[in-house]
Amino acid sequence: MLSRVADSLYWMARYIERAEHTARLIAVKLESMVEQTPEDAAASWARVIEALTGEKTAPSHLDAFAITKRLAFERDNDSSLITSLALARDNARQVREALSNEVWENLNRLYLRLTPVTMDSIWVHTPARLFREALEEMHALEGVTYSTLSHGEGWYFLELGRHIERVQQLGRLLDLHFTAAQSENGPKYFDWLVLLKFCSAWEPYTKEYTASIRPQKIAEFLLFDSEFPHSICFSVDRMSEALARVAPGAPPARRAAVERLAGRLKSAVDFGQVDELMSGGVAGFIADITKQCEQIHKALYASYITYGAETVL
Amino acid sequence: MQHEAFANTEDFGGPDIVAAPGRASRPGQDEPYAQYALGKPYDEMFTPGGQARAPYAAIDARLATLPLEELNRRQQACEQSFLHQGITFTVYSDNRATERIIPTDLIPRVITAPEWSRLEAGLTQRIHALNLFLRDIYNDGRVLKDGVIPRSMIYGSKHYRREMRGLPVPHGAYVNICGSDLIRNERGEFVVLEDNLRVPSGVSYMLANRDVVRRAFPAVFRSMGVRPIEHYPLELLATLRSLVPFHEDVSIAILTPGVFNSAYFEHAFLARQMGVELVEGRDLLINDNVVYTRTTSGLKRIDVIYRRVDDDFIDPLVFREDSALGVPGLFNAYRAGNVIIANALGTGVADDKAVYAYVPRLIRYYLAEEPILDNVETFLCREEKSLQHVLANLDKLVVKAVGESGGYGMLVGPHASQKEREDFAEKIKADPENYIAQPTIQLSTAPTFVGNGIEARHVDLRPFILHGAETKLVPGALTRVALKRGSLVVNSSQGGGSKDTWVLSQ
Numbered sequence: 001m002l003s004r005v006a007d008s009l010y011w012m013a014r015y016i017e018r019a020e021h022t023a024r025l026i027a028v029k030l031e032s033m034v035e036q037t038p039e040d041a042a043a044s045w046a047r048v049i050e051a052l053t054g055e056k057t058a059p060s061h062l063d064a065f066a067i068t069k070r071l072a073f074e075r076d077n078d079s080s081l082i083t084s085l086a087l088a089r090d091n092a093r094q095v096r097e098a099l100s101n102e103v104w105e106n107l108n109r110l111y112l113r114l115t116p117v118t119m120d121s122i123w124v125h126t127p128a129r130l131f132r133e134a135l136e137e138m139h140a141l142e143g144v145t146y147s148t149l150s151h152g153e154g155w156y157f158l159e160l161g162r163h164i165e166r167v168q169q170l171g172r173l174l175d176l177h178f179t180a181a182q183s184e185n186g187p188k189y190f191d192w193l194v195l196l197k198f199c200s201a202w203e204p205y206t207k208e209y210t211a212s213i214r215p216q217k218i219a220e221f222l223l224f225d226s227e228f229p230h231s232i233c234f235s236v237d238r239m240s241e242a243l244a245r246v247a248p249g250a251p252p253a254r255r256a257a258v259e260r261l262a263g264r265l266k267s268a269v270d271f272g273q274v275d276e277l278m279s280g281g282v283a284g285f286i287a288d289i290t291k292q293c294e295q296i297h298k299a300l301y302a303s304y305i306t307y308g309a310e311t312v313l
Numbered sequence: 314m315q316h317e318a319f320a321n322t323e324d325f326g327g328p329d330i331v332a333a334p335g336r337a338s339r340p341g342q343d344e345p346y347a348q349y350a351l352g353k354p355y356d357e358m359f360t361p362g363g364q365a366r367a368p369y370a371a372i373d374a375r376l377a378t379l380p381l382e383e384l385n386r387r388q389q390a391c392e393q394s395f396l397h398q399g400i401t402f403t404v405y406s407d408n409r410a411t412e413r414i415i416p417t418d419l420i421p422r423v424i425t426a427p428e429w430s431r432l433e434a435g436l437t438q439r440i441h442a443l444n445l446f447l448r449d450i451y452n453d454g455r456v457l458k459d460g461v462i463p464r465s466m467i468y469g470s471k472h473y474r475r476e477m478r479g480l481p482v483p484h485g486a487y488v489n490i491c492g493s494d495l496i497r498n499e500r501g502e503f504v505v506l507e508d509n510l511r512v513p514s515g516v517s518y519m520l521a522n523r524d525v526v527r528r529a530f531p532a533v534f535r536s537m538g539v540r541p542i543e544h545y546p547l548e549l550l551a552t553l554r555s556l557v558p559f560h561e562d563v564s565i566a567i568l569t570p571g572v573f574n575s576a577y578f579e580h581a582f583l584a585r586q587m588g589v590e591l592v593e594g595r596d597l598l599i600n601d602n603v604v605y606t607r608t609t610s611g612l613k614r615i616d617v618i619y620r621r622v623d624d625d626f627i628d629p630l631v632f633r634e635d636s637a638l639g640v641p642g643l644f645n646a647y648r649a650g651n652v653i654i655a656n657a658l659g660t661g662v663a664d665d666k667a668v669y670a671y672v673p674r675l676i677r678y679y680l681a682e683e684p685i686l687d688n689v690e691t692f693l694c695r696e697e698k699s700l701q702h703v704l705a706n707l708d709k710l711v712v713k714a715v716g717e718s719g720g721y722g723m724l725v726g727p728h729a730s731q732k733e734r735e736d737f738a739e740k741i742k743a744d745p746e747n748y749i750a751q752p753t754i755q756l757s758t759a760p761t762f763v764g765n766g767i768e769a770r771h772v773d774l775r776p777f778i779l780h781g782a783e784t785k786l787v788p789g790a791l792t793r794v795a796l797k798r799g800s801l802v803v804n805s806s807q808g809g810g811s812k813d814t815w816v817l818s819q
Contacts, residue, residue: 096581097591249610304609
């Protein structure tokens with residue numbers, strides 16, 4: 001596979017994952033705010049903004065309309081839903097020949113349908129509905145990708161992009177919630193419930209731990225559950241699998257550089273213990289995982305994508 | 314309830330029917346043809362007396378029964394389909410990029426079997442002669458020694474590539490992919506307007522148009538015996554493969570300028586349809602005169618490059634040094650015989666305005682045959698007799714400077730003032746070799762849906778010719794249409810659209 005194509009597939013998947021995460025956070029937040037006091041809703045909005053943009057906002061001047069507009073539709077916001085979709089589409093367009101028609105058309109249609117949508121048009125009825133529909137479309141896109149694209153190298157680059165991005169996004173959400181839990185005005189019962197919904201984890205969690213909401217169990221589930229698709233552990237497993245499948249013909253030395261990092265990350269997650277983390281160690285653990293993902297990203301590029309031609313001739 | 318943003322807009326409507334011929338609609342009188350103007354140009358569908366020509370009978374009958382709203386709906390479904398497939402080009406204005414589609418008119422243009430076999434024979438003859446000509450001028454120059462064409466015209470051409478002299482080209486096939494522009498004159502005969510021998514585009518529109526028009530008129534399509542064109546990518550692949558004989562596992566790539574090129578969709582489309590790699594200059598590197606792509610697993614050798622990048626930009630070491638699209642060292646690899654580039658470099662010398670006028674003579678010279686397809690009548694001012702004719706008839710002719718393009722250095726006689734004509738005459742007399750003249754060209758007209766009716770619009774025809782070990786034409790073409798009433802400009806950048814072209818099997 002061309003290195004440039006691998007690069008575009010990887011970023012296409014990262015941006016789609018980011019768009020999906022953004023749409024889900026907005027949808028869940030819009031749905032849940034009606035059940036919260038204005039103060040709790042504001043604190044929760046502030047966490048959403050920080051999770052999606054990294055910006056800290058004073059919870060006192062929060063206006064749901066303006067925030068939704070900024071997070072969903074503003075193109076000068078680098079991490080808005082529409083920006084992520086536009087970037088995913090730009091990358092997809094550059095590798096049209098490496099994608100199936102169905103994948104391209106699903107992504108393109110979603111983008112074209114969201115482009116003309118205005119805040120006023122969605123705000124009059126049920127604002128969350130548009131984001132739910134966008135999520136459905138993105139799930140359909142995922143299914144179409146799974147069933148129309150060969151599960152070869154390109155597919156595994158998509159998997160890598162998707163899961164590296166997912167670990168980063170999940171990590172930020174968990175970090176924000178568990179760091180806030182250390183303070184006095186930390187997340188309440190309802191906020192933990194919303195956190196699970198942010199990760200589409202509410203029902204899977206209750207199946208595993210019943211409906212009793214306990215932060216330690218939530219951390220255990222979202223960090224270490226190997227079967228739930230939005231857990232750190234699940235994504236790390238998919239990354240390891242994918243790394244074993246990409247660049248099959250690359251020289252062993254270059255492969256080893258990437259696989260060593262992947263193995264280290266996997267063992268960190270496999271042997272992590274939630275009870276060791278609960279006394280404030282969640283943030284440190286997540287910081288470590290995130291850093292390892294960044295190293296894997298760099299090694300992946302150095303070994304397979306941006307390597308100097310002189311090293312192989 | 315669905316959110317309106319998610320409503321399905323790509324519905325082409327229910328089954329189509331073949332209507333029985335019954336009520337006859339006269340152009341210029343009855344709906345939907347009330348505004349249909351029949352004039353001096355040949356009309357593809359109607360005889361001068363207003364009768365639908367026989368090959369159009371089924372289309373005429375269908376249009377007579379299809380409500381205009383329905384046609385409108387299908388037209389919009391077609392546009393949606395193009396938009397979703399990403400068959401767009403990007404227009405940049407006010408720092409904003411807008412994606413536009415090239416409009417497809419749903420009413421097909423019909424070419425009969427005898428017309429096609431004449432076109433096929435004529436274009437095959439033409440591409441043979443042009444390839445022999447290119448081989449000749451890059452080798453012995455026999456045609457120059459024999460005085461058939463002036464030496465200065467070739468060696469002075471900015472498209473002549475000295476670097477190509479003496480280089481062997483497989484099968485002597487310099488032009489492997491050609492997209493000639495033809496028009497139908499007032500007598501209904503096809504004549505060649507231009508040979509595009511460099512990097513012709515449009516073939517993806519030929520295929521995309523077929524896809525949507527067949528869906529819009531399925532029954533009419535089936536009833537008329539339209540010849541298929543879907544095998545074009547296969548034929549293109551076979552043509553490219555034939556350039557590397559005795560080689561089992563040929564690795565082929567399409568070289569694109571990248572995603573910002575207006576024909577990018579076509580490059581990606583052909584790569585996908587042929588199952589070959591789509592590469593940009595930055596994906597390729599040359600080592601020891603061998604071309605490689607940079608892949609995740611290491612470097613992979615490339616044998617054939619179907620390039621969609623102009624000569625000037627293909628190798629900054631040999632041609633334009635400011636080119637970021639090309640690959641440094643590519644030409645040396647080519648010269649070493651380690652890679653085939655299609656089309657070969659330097660083919661542009663054979664499709665400029667002055668050489669065009671000589672093509673009929675080149676056909677006689679190389680093939681000892683009479684040209685099957687005529688040129689548009691062209692007067693070369695370098696020839697005394699023509700010069701006198703041009704000067705005497707400036708009010709009826711279009712005069713063009715041979716080295717210029719895009720409408721520069723041109724006189725449109727009928728629209729110019731007496732003073733302008735006199736001034737231009739002086740220029741011609743001062744440098745007659747630099748000018749050619751043609752009568753004002755009348756393109757034929759074809760029925761085109763314009764929203765509230767069907768009107769006559771001017772069209773041309775671009776068939777695609779493949780030439781490797783053998784010559785092949787897929788029976789179809791891109792029909793370009795000038796969507797503005799009376800306009801003769803079919804270019805997509807200036808309000809042109811396109812039509813599906815139905816070549817009948819009998």
